[in-house]
Amino acid sequence: MKATDRAAAGRSYVLLMLLAVLFAGPFLWLVLAALKTLVEWVAVPIHFLPEAPQWNNFTDAVTQINFLAYTGNSLFLSGMYAVLVTLSSALVGFGFARLKGRGKRPLFVVLLATMMLPSILTLIPTYVLFSRVGLVGTYWPWVLWGLAASPYLVFLFRQFFAAIPRDLEDAAIIDGCGYGRIFWRIFLPLSRPVVLTSLLLSFTWMWGDYLAPALLLDIDHTTLSVAITQSYRNPHGDYIPTVQAAAAALYVVPVMVIFLFAQRYFVRSVATSGLKG
Amino acid sequence: MAGVVLQKAPARDRPADPLPSSSRRWSRYSGRTFYLFVSPWVVGFLLLTAVPLGYAFAMSLTNFDGSSSLWRWVGFDNYVELLQDSDAWASLARTVAYTAIVVPLSVAFSLGLAVLLNRRLRAVGLFRTIFFLPSVVPVVATAIMWKLVFNRDSGLVNAILERFGVGAVTWLVDPAAFYALIILTLWGLGTGMIIMLAALQGVPVELEEAAVVDGASRWRVFRHVTVPMISPVIFFQVVTGVITSFQVLVQPMLLAETNSIGAMKDVPTSTHLYMVQVYQEYFANQRFGYGSAMLWVFFVIILVITLLVQRSSRLWVYYEVDRESD
Numbered sequence: 001m002k003a004t005d006r007a008a009a010g011r012s013y014v015l016l017m018l019l020a021v022l023f024a025g026p027f028l029w030l031v032l033a034a035l036k037t038l039v040e041w042v043a044v045p046i047h048f049l050p051e052a053p054q055w056n057n058f059t060d061a062v063t064q065i066n067f068l069a070y071t072g073n074s075l076f077l078s079g080m081y082a083v084l085v086t087l088s089s090a091l092v093g094f095g096f097a098r099l100k101g102r103g104k105r106p107l108f109v110v111l112l113a114t115m116m117l118p119s120i121l122t123l124i125p126t127y128v129l130f131s132r133v134g135l136v137g138t139y140w141p142w143v144l145w146g147l148a149a150s151p152y153l154v155f156l157f158r159q160f161f162a163a164i165p166r167d168l169e170d171a172a173i174i175d176g177c178g179y180g181r182i183f184w185r186i187f188l189p190l191s192r193p194v195v196l197t198s199l200l201l202s203f204t205w206m207w208g209d210y211l212a213p214a215l216l217l218d219i220d221h222t223t224l225s226v227a228i229t230q231s232y233r234n235p236h237g238d239y240i241p242t243v244q245a246a247a248a249a250l251y252v253v254p255v256m257v258i259f260l261f262a263q264r265y266f267v268r269s270v271a272t273s274g275l276k277g
Numbered sequence: 278m279a280g281v282v283l284q285k286a287p288a289r290d291r292p293a294d295p296l297p298s299s300s301r302r303w304s305r306y307s308g309r310t311f312y313l314f315v316s317p318w319v320v321g322f323l324l325l326t327a328v329p330l331g332y333a334f335a336m337s338l339t340n341f342d343g344s345s346s347l348w349r350w351v352g353f354d355n356y357v358e359l360l361q362d363s364d365a366w367a368s369l370a371r372t373v374a375y376t377a378i379v380v381p382l383s384v385a386f387s388l389g390l391a392v393l394l395n396r397r398l399r400a401v402g403l404f405r406t407i408f409f410l411p412s413v414v415p416v417v418a419t420a421i422m423w424k425l426v427f428n429r430d431s432g433l434v435n436a437i438l439e440r441f442g443v444g445a446v447t448w449l450v451d452p453a454a455f456y457a458l459i460i461l462t463l464w465g466l467g468t469g470m471i472i473m474l475a476a477l478q479g480v481p482v483e484l485e486e487a488a489v490v491d492g493a494s495r496w497r498v499f500r501h502v503t504v505p506m507i508s509p510v511i512f513f514q515v516v517t518g519v520i521t522s523f524q525v526l527v528q529p530m531l532l533a534e535t536n537s538i539g540a541m542k543d544v545p546t547s548t549h550l551y552m553v554q555v556y557q558e559y560f561a562n563q564r565f566g567y568g569s570a571m572l573w574v575f576f577v578i579i580l581v582i583t584l585l586v587q588r589s590s591r592l593w594v595y596y597e598v599d600r601e602s603d
Contacts, residue, residue, distance in 0.1 A: 012396055019390070020407045023464065026422040027410075029433045033425050046436040088317040095314030099307055107315065114326060116517070116583060118524040120552060121576055124559055125329035125336070125569065128343070148321020173303075179310045208415025210527050225417040229531060241425060248421040252414055259413050263406060266413065270468050271475035 033245035034058065041242050054242070061247035065231045067224075074223040077142050077213070078206035084146025085153060086198040090191065092149045093157025094183050098169065115151040115273075120211070127215045136216050142206070152273060153198045159272055160194045161187055197265040204255050224251050330576070337569035343559070348566070355570035365571060368554035371455075372523055375550060379459055380518040383466045384511060390466075391473035392499070405474070412467030420531035423461045424449065427532075449532060455547035458528060469514055476510035477503065516586050520579055526552035551575060 033041060035053040061067065095101075096108055130136050164187065172182050188195070213223040219230065228251055232244040259266060312319075337355055341348040359365055394405050411419070426433045427448035435445045448457045480503055488498045504511070529548035544553055555575070559568035 009396075009398055012393060012398055016393060016398075016404045019393075020404055023407050023411060025433060026419075026426050026464065029426050030418075030422045033431075041431050044430065045439070046431060048436070088321075092315050092318040095311050099311035099314060100304070101308045101311030101315075104311065107319070110322070111318065114322060116520055116579075117326070118520060118579065120524045120526060121572060121579075122326050122329040122333075124555075124572065125333035126325060128336070128565065129329060129332055144321070144325060147317055148325050149318040151318070154318060179307070179314070183314075204413060204415075208417070210415075210417050210531070225415060228421070229417055241428070241431075244421060245425060248418045252418045255413060255415060256410070259410060260406070263409070266409070267471055267475075270471045 030245050030249055033242055034249050036242055038240065038242055057242045057246040058250065060240075060243045061232070061250060064243065065227055065247075067227075067247070067250075070222070070224040070227040073221060074207055074225065077139060077223060078203045080139070081142045081146045081206045082199045082203040084143065085148075085150050085202045086195055088147050088149040089153035089198060090157045090188060090195065091183070092154045094161050094179075094187055096154065096158045097161035098187075099179065111151050111154060115155065123211060123215065130216065137218055137221065139221075141212070141216055150202065153202065156198060156269055156272060157191065157194055160191050164190065193265065193268075196262070197269045200258055200262050200265055201269060204258060207255060333569040333572050336566050337573050339566045341565045342563045343565045344563075351566065355567045356574070358567065359570055359574060365551075365554055368549055368551045371547070371549065372525075372551040375455070375459065375525070376519055376522040379462050379522050380515060382459075383463055383469055383518060384514050386463060387466045387469035387514070388473045388511070390470045391477055394470075394474055395477045405471075408470055409467035412465045414465075416527050417531065419461065419465070420528060423457065423464075424532060427457050449545070451545045451547045453547075454529075454532065454545040458525075458532065458548045461528060461532070462522070462525075469518070472510060472514060473507070476507040480506045512586075516583065519582055519586075523575070523579060523582075524552055525550055526556060529553055530556075 032048070032050065034057050035055075036047070036050040036057075037054050040047045040050050096104065096111070126141075127136065130141055135141055168186060169182050172186060177185070207223075208225065209223070210225045210229070214226045217223070217226070219227070228244065228247045232240050232247060234240055338350055338352060339348045340351050340354075390408055394401050394408075414422075425431075427435075429435060429445055429447050429449075432448070434448065438444075438446065446453055448454065484506070485498050485502055488502050493501070529544050529550060530553065532548065533544040551571075552575070555568050555571045558564045558571060
């Protein structure tokens with residue numbers, strides 16, 4: 001029995017290793033490309049490893065475009081959106097979890113349905129509308145999206161708040177607290193893990209978003225995601241793959257760091273929403 | 278809400294009001310507060326979802342070109358034209374094919390990975406991280422990575438194929454681009470895997486152990502105990518997977534080295550999916566009315582799929598208990 005168990009474990013490890021190589025391969029190739037000279041990149045037969053790491057690809061990546069300014073734009077948009085959407089979603093989640101009102105149930109059904117609604121469906125018409133009222137080329141759309149709450153995050157908050165025992169708010173009500181104070185003083189501090197999850201998730205969404213900034217912002221005010229897809233070309237207009245790879249590697253660093261340090265928050269949010277389908 | 282009225286009416290006849298007036302005031306306050314709390318989402322939904330959808334429908338009844346004021350109402354002409362538009366139909370067919378391949382594969386693979394990770398092995402957390410990571414990588418970086426990996430002369434895939442004596446494949450043009458897109462999509466199945474893993478961990482161990490004691494093989498336990506137990510989750514994964522793959526746009530666009538927004542002509546035919554076609558009608562052909570009609574057809578398709586799957590789910594999904602209400 002023991003021996004077969006060990007053999008089974010061994011087979012699992014071989015399979016896991018193989019799969020790990022498959023999943024990590026693209027990351028590895030990106031980093032290797034970012035460290036090669038252009039000559040090494042196009043060499044036949046393929047050079048797997050660079051002769052010497054070409055760190056100047058990274059300096060080229062941050063100097064050929066105004067990398068810092070684009071990073072600033074991305075940080076500003078993502079950070080602002082994350083704070084706003086976390087607050088608004090927490091409010092709405094609290095409403096659905098702890099308060100009663102007519103039409104609450106149908107409203108919640110609509111909320112769940114909009115979780116399924118692809119955002120791309122509304123993005124283009126929203127763009128047309130925004131261009132009519134002069135919001136294209138400004139950061140106001142992100143303020144509005146932030147204030148409007150995200151159904152996904154509302155759901156996350158609602159699940160958390162619904163599980164908190166009633167005694168807590170009853171005691172606060174007897175002490176003369178209104179729901180505003182109950183939310184702000186009791187429920188929001190209690191939900192710190194969900195707040196953190198929401199901040200991290202929404203930040204990475206916006207950091208990674210491509211279509212909305214590409215549609216709504218001009219090249220000077222756009223985000224890093226758009227800038228790195230449209231820059232790094234030689235005078236003939238062809239991409240310089242090694243420099244673009246370096247830029248892409250720098251661009252994913254914040255997401256990687258957030259993910260590696262806060263993986264359990266990502267896991268929990270995904271598991272909560274996925275299991276309630 | 279008739280129930281509320283019915284309950285309250287007899288209360289008025291009784292000598293003593295069962296609800297002290299302060300408590301009634303409180304419940305009225307609570308009701309108003311509910312709307313106050315949910316108003317960000319309600320207003321946001323109306324302004325940023327309902328209004329744009331309605332606006333798109335209005336546009337779909339015009340020949341609006343995105344800028345000029347010389348548009349007019351054309352009724353359902355755009356929809357009639359769409360019925361005979363072979364490019365649109367072809368892009369829809371491609372999208373259906375893409376979905377039909379990607380959804381079963383990603384559901385099966387994410388379940389398989391979850392089963393592997395659910396075993397009590399050492400360093401399982403490390404592997405979970407490696408498999409989960411791609412799904413949080415921004416789409417722009419994903420596309421750049423895979424363009425490097427699929428590069429004809431300098432790519433990793435062709436380098437490996439060459440070792441096995443396979444000649445260089447031009448991955449990013451027709452017909453291979455379709456498969457490149459599928460591989461890129463499958464690479465990001467980490468989210469699904471985490472959901473499956475959570476579902477597997479929710480299956481009571483006693484159930485599986487009881488089946489083992491009864492002499493069931495591992496496969497039979499998996500097939501007849503584990504899978505039925507997690508079938509609601511699998512079902513949910515299928516539905517969200519279908520909806521996600523129907524809206525794919527950015528990946529084909531970025532894989533194709535499209536230089537600017539609107540220049541959709543570089544997207545290979547095999548990855549010219551429905552949303553790519555919509556995008557092209559809007560921004561390359563300046564046909565905002567027609568593009569809006571295509572968006573609305575897409576919206577209706579998504580609605581119908583969701584409803585159909587929801588209706589049929591009762592036939593093949595096993596719910597352990599009634600789903601909690603509210």
